Amino acid sequence: KTENGLIDFEDMLETMILNPPSPGTFAFFVLDEAQDLTPLLWQAANVIAAASEIVYMAADDDQAIYGWAGASPRDVLEADTTAQRILHVNHRSGAVLVNAAQEFIRQNVRRQDKGMVAAREGGEIDVLRALDIRLDESTFIMARAHYFLQPLLDELTRRHVPHIDRTGASGVTANGSRPRNSCNSS
Numbered sequence: 803k804t805e806n807g808l809i810d811f812e813d814m815l816e817t818m819i820l821n822p823p824s825p826g827t828f829a830f831f832v833l834d835e836a837q838d839l840t841p842l843l844w845q846a847a848n849v850i851a852a853a854s855e856i857v858y859m860a861a862d863d864d865q866a867i868y869g870w871a872g873a874s875p876r877d878v879l880e881a882d883t884t885a886q887r888i889l890h891v892n893h894r895s896g897a898v899l900v901n902a903a904q905e906f907i908r909q910n911v912r913r914q915d916k917g918m919v920a921a922r923e924g925g926e927i928d929v930l931r932a933l934d935i936r937l938d939e940s941t942f943i944m945a946r947a948h949y950f951l952q953p954l955l956d957e958l959t960r961r962h963v964p965h966i967d968r969t970g971a972s973g974v975t976a977n978g979s980r981p982r983n984s985c986n987s988s
Contacts, residue, residue: 815846823853830854836861836881840872859883863913870968879914890917896925 803809809817819842831854833839833847851857863875892900897920904918955972958965966973 812842815842819845819849822849825853826855828854829856831857833857833859833861835865837863837866837875837878838868838873839877840868842872844877862916864907864910864916875913879912888914888916890919891921892918893921896920897923898925898927900925902927 803813828850831850833851836847836859839847859878859881861878861881863878866873866875866878895903900918900920907913908915951967952972955965955967959972959974962974964974
């Protein structure tokens with residue numbers, strides 16, 4: 803990049819953070835899908851927000867799936883806001899699915915409950931299964947809450963199947979030894 807005088811998206815964000823726009827530069831700033839922001843994107847969003855007259859943030863901590871990239875639902879839950887409006891009516895799915903999903907999601911105690919309800923009755927769940935994983939193939943597993951994975955991690959360890967969780971707290975290397983804290987905890 804340096805040899806050719808090129809910059810990438812991260813470089814652009816860092817430049818903007820180091821050279822923030824003046825307050826009042828923007829009349830309006832909408833930050834959508836905030837649950838997906840990495841720490842660098844949060845810094846950039848805060849710089850833009852500080853230069854904006856009106857700021858709206860839309861986010862759902864229950865939809866945070868980019869933890870692997872550094873995003874955290876905690877950032878949304880701890881955001882400094884002056885007002886909050888929770889959209890609690892699901893227009894996409896019927897009550898059967900919404901209620902089942904809420905029962906599952908509420909197992910995560912570190913979230914904001916939205917009191918989600920369906921706009922319409924009906925819906926159908928034909929089959930509801932626990933996670934079924936074949937251990938004879940390469941598999942990537944992503945879960946919102948680490949404690950959902952603990953039974954699987956315990957079973958992998960018992961079987962000496964090579965794996966590691968992102969905190970480095972659980973795992974077995976290919977030679978059967980436990981990994982040294984090779985992953986950062988967050």
